[in-house]
Amino acid sequence: MATACTQAEPPKTAASESPPPGKGKGFSHDPYPSTYHAYPSVPTAIVGATIYDGEGGRIENGTVLLNDGKVMAVGGPGTPIPAGTTTIDAHGKWVTPGIIDVHSHLGDYPSPGVKALSDGNEATSPVTADVWAEHSVWPQDPGFSRALANGGVTTLQILPGSANLFGGRSVVLKNVYARTTQGMKFPGAPYGLKMACGENPKRVYGSKNREPSTRMGNIAVDRQTWIKAVEYKRKWDKFESKGGEIPGRDIAMDTLMGVLNGEILVHNHCYRADEMANVIDMSKEFGYHVSAFHHAVEAYKIADLLKANGICAAVWADWYGFKMESYDGVRENLALLQKAGACVTIHSDDQNGIQRLNQEVAKGLAAGRRAGIVIPDEVAWEWLAINPAKALGIADRTGSLKAGKMGDVVLWNGNPFSVYTRPEKVWIDGAMLYDAYNPKLRPVSDFELGQPGEGDVK
Numbered sequence: 001m002a003t004a005c006t007q008a009e010p011p012k013t014a015a016s017e018s019p020p021p022g023k024g025k026g027f028s029h030d031p032y033p034s035t036y037h038a039y040p041s042v043p044t045a046i047v048g049a050t051i052y053d054g055e056g057g058r059i060e061n062g063t064v065l066l067n068d069g070k071v072m073a074v075g076g077p078g079t080p081i082p083a084g085t086t087t088i089d090a091h092g093k094w095v096t097p098g099i100i101d102v103h104s105h106l107g108d109y110p111s112p113g114v115k116a117l118s119d120g121n122e123a124t125s126p127v128t129a130d131v132w133a134e135h136s137v138w139p140q141d142p143g144f145s146r147a148l149a150n151g152g153v154t155t156l157q158i159l160p161g162s163a164n165l166f167g168g169r170s171v172v173l174k175n176v177y178a179r180t181t182q183g184m185k186f187p188g189a190p191y192g193l194k195m196a197c198g199e200n201p202k203r204v205y206g207s208k209n210r211e212p213s214t215r216m217g218n219i220a221v222d223r224q225t226w227i228k229a230v231e232y233k234r235k236w237d238k239f240e241s242k243g244g245e246i247p248g249r250d251i252a253m254d255t256l257m258g259v260l261n262g263e264i265l266v267h268n269h270c271y272r273a274d275e276m277a278n279v280i281d282m283s284k285e286f287g288y289h290v291s292a293f294h295h296a297v298e299a300y301k302i303a304d305l306l307k308a309n310g311i312c313a314a315v316w317a318d319w320y321g322f323k324m325e326s327y328d329g330v331r332e333n334l335a336l337l338q339k340a341g342a343c344v345t346i347h348s349d350d351q352n353g354i355q356r357l358n359q360e361v362a363k364g365l366a367a368g369r370r371a372g373i374v375i376p377d378e379v380a381w382e383w384l385a386i387n388p389a390k391a392l393g394i395a396d397r398t399g400s401l402k403a404g405k406m407g408d409v410v411l412w413n414g415n416p417f418s419v420y421t422r423p424e425k426v427w428i429d430g431a432m433l434y435d436a437y438n439p440k441l442r443p444v445s446d447f448e449l450g451q452p453g454e455g456d457v458k
Contacts, residue, residue: 020243026236027249032134034185036174039431043067045081046411048091054385054400058378064095066407069430074401094416096381097401098154098408100388101354102314103294103347106144107137107158111351121161122168126205126212127225130252131168133158137181143351145443148175149434150355152410152423155186157392159194162269163204165222167194169255170267172392176428177443190393193259196269197279198325219278226286229256265291265393271325273301280309292391294347297329303340312343312391317363334383335368338375345387357384362417377417
């Protein structure tokens, strides 16, 4: 009887469980994919300009060829120009890659700056890794066109604010107008995770009489959250490799697991050198990498540590001293980091500053030269182009004028480090989207249509 009963029960086999889906295939990692399509372009040659290629190179009387949305060639006088190419005389002018801003809140803190449009900080918990900045971005923000026309900005990262230790996901956008944020999303750009240390989280949550209210509380909550993320990742790794019961989803942990898997890049708001060092140790404890420290007012103190760990510093030229953690800033920060061989980039964190990042770099250059650190202009353009592209994980596609890269280009009407210079023409993926001499090529958002000053680049 015992034998008969045993034979009557179907044997348990792996077939009775879910088969393993494969690494990273347990759920969609890109549920809001880019729908970006480049605007129409024509073959274009920009000739006679001084060229900064974005990677430290300089060409006098040079030529940049654009075709099919890409940089086709960059060279000196005599560079062959195919028949049928639109040629632009740029003698006495400068050509550079489009500026990339790694820290912007355009769209989630748009203009007009009213409470109804304030969507950058989900300041309801110190851990809000579940929110995505793109779901706050308002594509009609007039700031996008100002950044393009006044600042030559062609790519920008939109971040959540810094009230929280884990502020949520960032998104990288092409600076074009579209009906949806998805229509602006840089195809294939990694997501970022905005983190913050220091005064902001402890002030916001200490005022609510809850943890964290101190810097040690900040790190404690960070570590406890990473412990949860490691366990969450372990469950999904097991399911994706061996099958079985599907683990429960947690969209905050999805983001942190993406960081641990190397799919999502960490962008950490941090001012003080000691706190950046603490974060570096924490990243090693849990097995993730910090792509960039933002603001990084004291980065000059640990330039060697940043270089050794492959971490970029995204800084201002001279914006410091406005709170205690930003007190110990120096105007030579950019130059000192460059001299040490660290990855350094300028950033804005401001809807007006994004229109003048070239001038901010000029200030950093001047401060360095006064201190005896002489950095050539063409090398400093790395701070606006290839270095931010590296921090965003898109340096293989943009950030320099190299054959095969995206045709993201600015023609300046003079030396771009002069306060008198403005963008004359701007191309994104080879399409001319701004022309100072053509009112029809001045981007205007739907919000501005019919309003006084429509299309005025101020």
